[in-house]
Amino acid sequence: MRNPLRALRKIIYLITGTVAVGTIGYMVLENYNFVDALYMTVQTVSTVGFNEVHPFRGYGQEFTIFLIIISFGTFAYGISQITQLVLDGSLQNHLKTVRVQKQIDQLEGHVIICGYGRNGQQAAEKIIAYKQPFIVIDQNVDELRSMKKLNPNLLYIEGDATQDEMLVAAGISKASALISALHNDADNLFVVVSAKQLNPNMRIVSRANHASTEKKLLAAGADYTVSPNIVGGSHLAHNLMKPDVVEFLDHIDIAGVSSSYIEEVLLSDLTKGNKEHQIIDLDIRKRTGCNVIGIKTVNGDFVINPGSDLVLKPNSKLFVLGDDEQIEKLRALIKG
Numbered sequence: 001m002r003n004p005l006r007a008l009r010k011i012i013y014l015i016t017g018t019v020a021v022g023t024i025g026y027m028v029l030e031n032y033n034f035v036d037a038l039y040m041t042v043q044t045v046s047t048v049g050f051n052e053v054h055p056f057r058g059y060g061q062e063f064t065i066f067l068i069i070i071s072f073g074t075f076a077y078g079i080s081q082i083t084q085l086v087l088d089g090s091l092q093n094h095l096k097t098v099r100v101q102k103q104i105d106q107l108e109g110h111v112i113i114c115g116y117g118r119n120g121q122q123a124a125e126k127i128i129a130y131k132q133p134f135i136v137i138d139q140n141v142d143e144l145r146s147m148k149k150l151n152p153n154l155l156y157i158e159g160d161a162t163q164d165e166m167l168v169a170a171g172i173s174k175a176s177a178l179i180s181a182l183h184n185d186a187d188n189l190f191v192v193v194s195a196k197q198l199n200p201n202m203r204i205v206s207r208a209n210h211a212s213t214e215k216k217l218l219a220a221g222a223d224y225t226v227s228p229n230i231v232g233g234s235h236l237a238h239n240l241m242k243p244d245v246v247e248f249l250d251h252i253d254i255a256g257v258s259s260s261y262i263e264e265v266l267l268s269d270l271t272k273g274n275k276e277h278q279i280i281d282l283d284i285r286k287r288t289g290c291n292v293i294g295i296k297t298v299n300g301d302f303v304i305n306p307g308s309d310l311v312l313k314p315n316s317k318l319f320v321l322g323d324d325e326q327i328e329k330l331r332a333l334i335k336g
Contacts, residue, residue, distance in 0.1 A: 007081050008082075010081075011077070011078040011081055011082065014074045014077065014078065015074060015075075015078060018045060018067075018070060018071050018074050019038070019041055019042070019045065021067070021070075022037075022040070022041030022044060022045060022067045022071075023037045023038045023041045024037070025037075025041075025063050025067065026040050026041060026060070026063070029058045029059050029060055029063050030054065030056060030057065030058055030060045031057075031058075032053065032054065036053045036054070039053060040052065040053050041067065044064055044068060044071070045067065045068070045071035045074075045075070047068070100155055100156070100157070101169065103155060104135060104155060104157075104169070104170060104171050105171065107133050107135070107171055107174065107175075108171075108174045109133075109174070109175070109176040110132070110133040110134055110135060110171065110174070110175050110176065111127055111132055111133070111134040111135075111175065111176065111177045111178065111179065112134070112135050112137065112167070112170045112171075112172060112175050112177070112178045112179070112195075113127075113134055113135070113136045113137070113178075113179045113181060114137050114138075114161035114178065114179065114180045114181060114182055114188075114191050115137075115138055115161065115180065115181040115182040115183070115207075116136045116138040116140065116143060116144060116147065116156070116181075117181065117183060119181040119207055119228055120136065120138070120179070120181040121147070123179050123181060124136065133155075134155070135155045135156065135157065135170045135171070135175075136154065136155065136156040136157070137156070137157045137159060137161040137166050137167070137170055138156065138158070138161070139158065139159065139160055141158050144156045144158060157169055157170055161180070161182065161187070161191050162182075162187050162190045162191055162194070164194050164198065167194060167195060167198055168198065172195060172198045172199050172202070173198065173199055175199060175202055176202060176203065177202055177203040177204070177205070178191075178195045178202055178203070178204050178205070179204075179205050179206075180192055180195075180204070180205070180206040180207060180222075181206075181207045182207065183209075185207075185208060185209050185210055185213040185217075188206045188207055188208070188213075188217065189206075189213065189216055189217055189220055191206070192204055192206050192217055192221050192222045193220045193221065195221070196220065196221030200221075203223050204221060204222045204223050204224075205222065205223060205224045205225070205226065206224075206225050206226075207225070207226055207227075207228065208225040208226065208227050209227065209228070209229065210227075211227070211230075213225075214227070260321055260322060260323050261321070261322075261323075262293070262319060262320070262321055263319070263320055263322070263327050264296075264317050264318070264319055264320075265317065265318045265319075265320060265327070265330055265331060265334060266315070266317055267312055267313070267314065267315065267316050267317065267318060267334060268314060268315050276311050276312070277311070277312050278308065278309050278310060278311055278312065279292060279306060279307070279308050279309070279310050279312065280308035280309060282333065284320070284330060284333070287329070287333060288322070288326050288327075288329040288330040288333055289322055289323075289325075289326040289329065290320040290321065290322035290326045290327060290329075290330045291320060291321045291322065292306065292318055292319070292320055293305060293319050293320065293321050294306065294318075294319035295310065295312075295316060295317065295318055295319065296316060296317040296319070297313065297316050298313050298314070298315050298316050318330075
């Protein structure tokens with residue numbers, strides 16, 4: 001894509017150069033002072049047609065003919081370039097890009113989605129439900145613009161996500177997470193490596209089309225990998241064997257778009273003063289309405305449907321089922 005600012009700068013340089021040549025020429029050939037030479041040049045290149053400031057005594061006429069010829073070519077070229085910039089949309093698109101970049105520069109803790117195909121769009125829908133800001137990087141300009149019409153608040157960058165400058169433009173240094181949902185495993189691997197170098201502290205989830213790629217992505221710095229083929233096949237089997245269970249789980253969303261959803265709650269504030277708590281001590285169901293369905297221990301182990309006598313440790317996580325109000329009550333309970 002042509003750079004409209006570069007084209008505009010070129011036009012400005014040509015016009016400025018023409019005026020400078022004319023001014024210097026009249027000063028040298030006709031001994032005009034600077035103001036008179038500039039005035040003569042401007043009226044000549046603008047074809048206004050006023051008389052000479054002072055009668056020509058040297059080569060003023062010949063130089064004026066020369067100046068008219070080159071100024072005519074310069075202005076004709078400038079008008080054609082400006083018209084082309086307006087007609088092909090280059091200038092408008094550049095101004096839009098500048099506005100988007102200003103919005104991106106103000107973000108912090110956002111998510112970067114590399115690739116806006118089916119998987120990228122599904123990821124974006126969930127992130128919107130979490131009310132988390134995000135930016136999309138994709139090369140498919142038509143797809144991005146059509147999605148922009150459906151979601152006017154969509155922030156996107158047109159370009160190749162495997163290029164470091166695209167990640168930098170997306171504010172990767174201030175981003176909290178990145179999703180690489182490109183179609184090609186090699187491209188996803190390249191994005192993960194680049195992202196980990198640019199921001200070692202961010203969480204990275206990557207698409208993996210082949211099982212052999214998962215280990216490489218994890219070794220490159222991805223925290224998690226997802227295989228759409230495996231997930232899709234597993235979902236088909238579950239729908240076949242236990243359709244009611246799947247339908248029930250679809251009503252329990254993890255993104256907060258349904259009345260009840262699954263949320264994780266960090267227990268870092270619970271055990272201050274070295275006081276140990278069991279789940280039964282909190283009386284979570286009665287005091288908040290949430291149901292505890294699991295816990296992740298500090299060692300990374302998962303306990304499904306934990307017993308009420310389980311001792312809660314610092315920095316472990318509770319997985320609870322509830323609505324917005326119930327979950328907020330639980331957070332307040334833990335902090336209090």
